[in-house]
Amino acid sequence: MSALVLDGKSLSAATEAELSERVSALKAKNGGQAPILATILVGGDPASATYVKMKQNACKRIGMDSTKVEMGEDTTTEQLLEKIQELNANPNCHGILLQHPVPPQIDERACFDAIALAKDVDGVTCLGFGRMAMGEEAFGSATPQGIMRILEAYNIELSGKHAVVVGRSPILGKPMSLMLLNADATVTICHSRTKNLPDLIKQADILVGAVGRPEFIKAEWIKDGAVVVDAGYHPGGVGDIELAPLANRVSAYTPVPGGVGPMTINTLILQCVVAAERASAN
Ligand code: NAP
Helix, strand or coil: CCCCCCCCCHHHHHHHHHHHHHHHHHHHHHHCCEEEEEEEECCCCCHHHHHHHHHHHHHHHHCCCCEEEEEEECCCCHHHHHHHHHHCCCCCCCEEEEEECCCCCCCHHHHHHHHHHHHHHCHHCCCCCCHHCCCCCCCCCCCHHHHHHHHHHHCCCCCCEEEEEEECCCCCHHHHHHHHHHCEEEEEEEEECCCCCHHHHHHCCCCEECCCCCECCCCCEEEEECCCEEECEEECCCECCCCCCCCCCEECCCCCCCCHHHHHHHHHHHHHHHHHHHHHHC
């Protein structure tokens, strides 16, 4: 059996084509004004700077604008909160991305939660998370929402399936688990204190690896025919799951690179376009 490749690169490219048209329509309606994503980068972490740049480039590709906010390594929580409030109040800013992680002196949770719900296009607020969990309207956390979109695009059946999510971070494992639950999967959430991890993974019809360790999840732990989603990305182009031996054994998998990664950025810009459409309809 040759596994179906869940191709996030192609899906995000196709979605970008559709988003470009929606941005053109917004511009035509609003006197040439494009939707604007504000990106906030605090400190000098080179990986974070690269991620922000990739997000700005994605905006550009679909004709959207982005406003770059860069703040120093010694920024305080109060200074960052003030900047977020300024962007919340700015009608020309439709979405706010606060790049994670921020320097340690900053209360990141307080800053995430200061983002107005309507502009929380990266899905990081507690309010948005709670609404999503309750099945109410909210922008989903970008990476797990991107994973849900790719599973849907490839008609992966979730209802009644046993989904095992390895990782419980606020931006990934936790929202992922609730999204799968809301899609009627039976969900097991694993973390660093979980016992018998290989045994639990063996039960997975759908496996999501969000551990943050290169190829930590071994191919031999995964049952034949499973659907495998690897959220990880590490130097050398490997993810959190040992994928190479699985290509002829599982039913579908997200490649690394080109699976989950492009879907994350794509979901961010998709949600920003939706936010701009809503603002324009008011
Ligand atoms: P994180 O905040 O470091 O969380 C890692 C999770 O893995 C934690 O919940 C941790 O458990 C769990 N874990 C650690 N060691 C474990 C072990 N031995 N057994 C079982 N669980 C273990 O990472 P994250 O931000 O969620 O990211 C996870 C992965 O996704 C990383 O590889 C990251 O690069 C990738 N990622 C990709 C994108 C993208 O756009 N493609 C976006 C974000 C993240 P505890 O809670 O008990 O500590």
